Amino acid sequence: MEQREKDNSDGGDGEGAAILDKYPKVNRDVGRTKEQDHINKREGVGNLDNKRDEIRQSKWKERGIEPPKEER
Numbered sequence: 001m002e003q004r005e006k007d008n009s010d011g012g013d014g015e016g017a018a019i020l021d022k023y024p025k026v027n028r029d030v031g032r033t034k035e036q037d038h039i040n041k042r043e044g045v046g047n048l049d050n051k052r053d054e055i056r057q058s059k060w061k062e063r064g065i066e067p068p069k070e071e072r
Contacts, residue, residue: 015049017049021038033055033063033065036053036055036060037066039053039054040067041066041068042068043068043069043070044070
């Protein structure tokens with residue numbers, strides 16, 4: 001197994017991944033919120049390489065994250 005797969009906590013292998021947004025690395029919460037927002041805009045982890053949500057669903061509302069269209 002490659003090192004990236006061993007260290008990658010979202011469960012995906014990153015093959016064919018595209019950079020969708022950037023954020024300051026000093027603020028981890030901003031990055032996690034942006035990642036979850038992009039996951040949801042693409043209708044959830046079932047349609048992506050990610051195997052889990054970045055932020056648990058119960059925290060989405062307090063962080064201003066819209067659910068995927070299928071869950072609204």
